[in-house]
Amino acid sequence: MPIRDLANPHRFLALARALVPAFAILAALLLGLGLVLGFRAPADYQQGETVRIMYVHVPAAWIALGTWVLMAASALGTLVWRHPLADVSAKAAAPIGAAFCLLCLVTGALWGRPMWGAYWVWDARLTSVLVLFLLYLGVLALWRAIDDPDRAARAAAVLTLVGLVNIPIIKFSVDWWSTLHQPASVFRLGGSTIHPALLTPLLVMALGFAALFLALYLAAMRNEILRRRVRTAHILAAARAER
Amino acid sequence: MIAPLAAIVKRDLLLAVRAGGGAGVGLMFFLAVVVVVPFAVGPDIPLIARVGPAVLWLGAFLASLLGLDGLFSADHEDGSLDLLFLAPVPLELVAAAKGLAHWLATGLPLVVLAPLLGLLLGVEPRALGAVTLSLLVGTPALTFLGLVGAAIAVALPRSGLFVAVLTLPLAIPILIFGVGATSAAIAGEAAAAPFKFALSLTLFFLVLGPAAAAAALRHARD
Numbered sequence: 001m002p003i004r005d006l007a008n009p010h011r012f013l014a015l016a017r018a019l020v021p022a023f024a025i026l027a028a029l030l031l032g033l034g035l036v037l038g039f040r041a042p043a044d045y046q047q048g049e050t051v052r053i054m055y056v057h058v059p060a061a062w063i064a065l066g067t068w069v070l071m072a073a074s075a076l077g078t079l080v081w082r083h084p085l086a087d088v089s090a091k092a093a094a095p096i097g098a099a100f101c102l103l104c105l106v107t108g109a110l111w112g113r114p115m116w117g118a119y120w121v122w123d124a125r126l127t128s129v130l131v132l133f134l135l136y137l138g139v140l141a142l143w144r145a146i147d148d149p150d151r152a153a154r155a156a157a158v159l160t161l162v163g164l165v166n167i168p169i170i171k172f173s174v175d176w177w178s179t180l181h182q183p184a185s186v187f188r189l190g191g192s193t194i195h196p197a198l199l200t201p202l203l204v205m206a207l208g209f210a211a212l213f214l215a216l217y218l219a220a221m222r223n224e225i226l227r228r229r230v231r232t233a234h235i236l237a238a239a240r241a242e243r
Numbered sequence: 244m245i246a247p248l249a250a251i252v253k254r255d256l257l258l259a260v261r262a263g264g265g266a267g268v269g270l271m272f273f274l275a276v277v278v279v280v281p282f283a284v285g286p287d288i289p290l291i292a293r294v295g296p297a298v299l300w301l302g303a304f305l306a307s308l309l310g311l312d313g314l315f316s317a318d319h320e321d322g323s324l325d326l327l328f329l330a331p332v333p334l335e336l337v338a339a340a341k342g343l344a345h346w347l348a349t350g351l352p353l354v355v356l357a358p359l360l361g362l363l364l365g366v367e368p369r370a371l372g373a374v375t376l377s378l379l380v381g382t383p384a385l386t387f388l389g390l391v392g393a394a395i396a397v398a399l400p401r402s403g404l405f406v407a408v409l410t411l412p413l414a415i416p417i418l419i420f421g422v423g424a425t426s427a428a429i430a431g432e433a434a435a436a437p438f439k440f441a442l443s444l445t446l447f448f449l450v451l452g453p454a455a456a457a458a459a460l461r462h463a464r465d
Contacts (some may be wrong), residue, residue, distance in 0.1 A: 079462065134412040141408065145399055154462035155395045159409060162391050162455050166413045169444070173416035176423070176437075 009225050012085060016222045023215035030208030037201035053111040055201055059209035060104040064132060067097030067213070071139070072164040075157035085221075087153035088228075090160065091143055092220035096213060098136035104129055124174040131170050135163050149228065247332050248340040255344030258317075266348040269310040273353055276302035277360045288365055295364035296374045296425045302360075303353045303378055304418055307385040308410055310349045312403040314341060314393035315460065324397075324460070334460060339453035342390045350382040373428035377441060381421035384445040387452035388414055394456035397463050417444050 038055040071093050077086025108126060109119040120126065139156055146152035259266040280298050281291055318324040327337050357378050361371045392410035396402040423437035 079458070131412045131415055138409045138412060141405070142395065145396075145405060151398075151463060155459060158391065158455055158459040158462065159395055162413065162451070165451060166416075169416050169447075170412070173419045173440075176440075177419050 009085065013222060013225060016218045020215050020219045020222070023211045023218065027208050027211035027215055030204055030211055034201055034205035034208050037204055041198055041201050050111055050114050051198070053107050054198075055205045057104060057107040057111060058202060059206040060100045060107065061129065062206060063209050063213050064097055064101035064104050064129070067093050067100065068132070068135075068160070068164065068167065071097065071160045075160040075164075078153050078157040079161075084150075084228075085225075087149065087157075088221050088224045089217075090153060090156060091149075092217055092224050094136060094139050094143065094156075096216050096220065098133065098140060100209075100213070101129065101133045101136055105133060124171075124177060127177075128171045128174045131174070132167065135167075139163075149231075244332055244336075247330050248336055251327070251330075251337060251340040252344040252347075255341055256348055259344070259348035265313065266352070269306040269349045270352050270356055272309065273302045273306040273356060274360065276305065277363060280364070292365040292367070295361060295366035296370050296429065297422055298364060299357050299361055299366070299374050300378070300381075300418060300422050300425065303357060303382060304385065304414070304421075305407075306353055307350060307382055308389060308407040308414065309403060311345075311386075311389040311393045311406045311410065312396070314345055314390065315397040315456075316393070316399075316402060319397050325464075328460075328464065334457040335453045338390055338394070338456040338460070339387075339449070342387050342453060342456075346383050346386040350386050354378045354382060367429075370425070370429045373425045373434070377421045377424040377428075377438065380424075380438065380445060381417050381441045384417045384441070384448045385414055387445070387448040388417070390452040390456035391459065394459035394463070397460060417441065420444060 034055060038052055041052070043049050043051060071090050074086045074090035074093065077083045078090060105126075108129070112121060112126075113119050139159055142156050142159060143152050146155055277298060280294075284290060284294065315324060318327065328334065330337055354375060358371045358375050361374060366374070389406070389410050391413075392406040393402075395409065396406050399405060420437045420441040424434050424441055427434035427437055
């Protein structure tokens with residue numbers, strides 16, 4: 001099916017009806033498997049049992065970053081093609097991205113307490129994720145501040161794209177400012193530095209998080225389409241009652 | 244092409260300095276922030292002198308962000324924004340001209356006031372020079388980045404804090420490199436690198452800010 005068929009909200013709703021349960025089941029299976037693998041994986045020789053927090057912390061961080069990229073792609077759809085489904089996609093993704101971002105921050109704090117001796121340190125990685133969380137809150141506030149959905153979508157799209165350009169600069173500047181967090185260890189030149197025994201459960205959990213994200217995202221998009229239909233129906237009913 | 248832009252800059256400057264313009268409010272806010280710092284940290288003169296440069300940067304940072312809300316919304320309210328759409332120059336350049344006027348009316352006075360307030364905080368002369376110079380390089384970046392926030396929130400009522408909240412996370416790199424250049428200069432280390440980064444951010448937002456602000460204004464219009 002070409003992607004333009006999805007542009008029709010009817011077809012999208014039909015597809016979402018089939019895909020949401022599929023992704024939800026896939027997420028449950030993968031997350032279940034990932035948790036079992038995560039608890040059976042050997043403990044780290046330095047970090048001991050706390051390394052298992054990684055299986056939630058790292059996938060949450062990946063999803064939080066990926067969601068902004070997805071929102072930016074939707075923002076292009078909003079600004080370039082003015083497509084209503086792109087608006088819906090951006091609006092549905094924002095709270096989910098914020099939730100995964102918060103999950104990453106909270107698990108990071110719980111991991112930092114035994115490892116660094118403090119829930120929060122003003123380290124570059126932590127601070128840049130916190131700034132990403134603030135950006136998510138800004139987008140959410142903007143969606144709530146403008147009552148006309150089309151205008152809100154376009155304003156949020158500009159903010160999302162400026163954010164996308166600026167996020168690498170924030171990341172870089174915060175690295176310059178102070179760093180304590182370990183450098184990237186999975187995606188790096190020369191291959192991963194994580195032992196396969198720890199890497200396998202991590203990748204399974206990451207796939208499970210991705211499936212969970214897709215299930216939540218498609219369900220949120222479906223809800224938003226239905227909410228807009230209800231809104232339109234209300235407006236039409238009010239217009240008819242006036243006449 | 245220059246004449247209409249010069250006219251916009253002149254008009255905005257006149258509007259800012261005359262009654263109802265509120266160009267001085269940012270300066271008063273800056274002064275107020277500096278005055279409350281000793282109350283917050285205690286009358287410990289060496290401590291105040293040590294955090295002084297950071298306080299000056301923070302005060303100028305907040306004063307810049309909080310002053311952004313009227314940038315486009317005043318023109319939106321009285322309808323002159325619609326005339327600016329019809330101007331014989333691209334909207335991007337109109338936005339840049341408005342940004343320049345806004346910086347001249349609110350940003351530049353902050354830079355000029357900073358060394359005087361620094362004396363109040365007991366900051367050393369060498370540090371005063373560093374703060375002033377880094378503010379001169381960094382505050383235009385704040386204004387031109389702020390153009391985007393002001394344009395996005397152009398039609399919102401009570402947008403003052405809102406614009407600041409939208410812009411603040413994006414402005415963090417400017418604060419980092421501005422304060423970085425200042426503290427490196429005070430410590431006698433090589434300040435050229437953070438200073439040049441602050442300058443490059445200013446140049447970067449000089450391009451990105453007006454373009455994104457013009458896009459936001461066009462989309463808010465229809």
